Amino acid sequence: MDRLRDEIARFARERDWEQFHSPKNLAMALSVEVAELLEIFQWLSEKESYQLTEKQLGQLKEEIGDVMTYLTGLAARFNLDPIECAREKMEINKLKYPVERVKGSSKKYNEY
Ligand SMILES: [Mg+2]
Structure with a gap:
């Protein structure tokens, strides 16, 4: 968890993006990424939601990564460990x- 937190911080620092990463903006970005995750399941039947295609599974993997990244970044702003x-x-x-x-x-x- 500490390694991921440090990698996320370095990624933002190297790009001079920390100026955009207020807690408010991180919370909003987190919400957007959760919505992107939901979009994968939108309009699927219950049954289909258990049987994602390879493409959908790849998208799910990416959105879980995005959600985890913003969640970890937000938590770090308050010295919290999400785990x-x-x-x-x-x-x-x-x-x-x-x-x-x-x-x-x-x-x-x-x-x-
Ligand atoms: Mg995304």
Whole structure:
């Protein structure tokens, strides 16, 4: 994770793009990349969404890379490690969604 963070920072620094990478802009860029990822699945049937073509799989790989890049860049601006954030959130989710209460249900925590 640290290597990826450093590589992303170097990439921006070498191009003098840090001036454009405010937290606000990084959050917006992240959202755009998530939308590009969604576009791959737009109009596919449920079944088709499990069986991507080679081309779609290549696009998915690129968009996951873009999302991860902006997410990592945004987190770095606040000295946060996205992996640590995810781990901490999983602990919160485990408390919000105890297995015995939610197993097999897609309801939100405030609906069960
Ligand atoms: Mg993209």
